[in-house]
Amino acid sequence: xxxxxxxxxxxxxxxxxxxxxxxxxxxxxxxxxxxxxxxxxxxxxxxxxxxxxxxxxxxxxxxxxxxxxxxxxxxxxxxxxxxxxxxxxxxxxxxxxxxxxxxxxxxxxxxxxxxxxxxxxxxxxxxxxxxxxxxxxxxxxxxxxxxxxxxxxxxxxxx
Ligand code: ADP
Numbered sequence: 001x002x003x004x005x006x007x008x009x010x011x012x013x014x015x016x017x018x019x020x021x022x023x024x025x026x027x028x029x030x031x032x033x034x035x036x037x038x039x040x041x042x043x044x045x046x047x048x049x050x051x052x053x054x055x056x057x058x059x060x061x062x063x064x065x066x067x068x069x070x071x072x073x074x075x076x077x078x079x080x081x082x083x084x085x086x087x088x089x090x091x092x093x094x095x096x097x098x099x100x101x102x103x104x105x106x107x108x109x110x111x112x113x114x115x116x117x118x119x120x121x122x123x124x125x126x127x128x129x130x131x132x133x134x135x136x137x138x139x140x141x142x143x144x145x146x147x148x149x150x151x152x153x154x155x156x157x158x159x
Pocket of ligand 1: 007008009010011016017020087088089091118119120123125126128
């Protein structure tokens with residue numbers, strides 16, 4: 001069985017992430033969306049809230065599950081769950097420059113391969129940071145995020 005891990009902070013999940021996970025699920029028997037605590041940024045949503053939104057979003061996609069990543073090494077997490085590969089989305093050369101040393105390090109640490117999927121042209125401008133920024137300034141981001149995230153953002157605005 002081929003198992004992939006899609007790691008990230010997903011704070012919050014947006015349609016660029018959803019598309020990468022859906023494509024990964026066509027390539028692998030199982031995909032785990034692994035949600036990191038995002039300790040360096042100041043997260044908008046707790047890990048539990050991000051997991052709830054991701055679980056609701058991917059409940060319709062066969063073979064996809066959602067787990068918290070914890071604060072340890074990603075390669076250890078992958079060993080524990082028995083993953084064959086990491087899957088990452090690449091928007092632009094900056095993503096590639098950031099991701100390739102990590103991919104090489106992970107391969108040296110544990111032999112784990114990273115599969116890069118080119119972001120779909122419809123989503124190359126999307127990042128969680130931009131979604132949060134537009135939302136915080138009163139903009140409508142509903143076309144960029146799945147329904148479960150739309151609802152949470154709406155609740156945040158009202159509270
Ligand atoms: P962000 O950069 O949006 O804060 P995350 O840390 O949550 O992203 O990213 C998780 C994974 O999703 C990474 O592999 C990242 O490259 C990928 N990703 C982020 N945004 C997009 C996008 N718009 N299209 C495709 N992949 C993306």
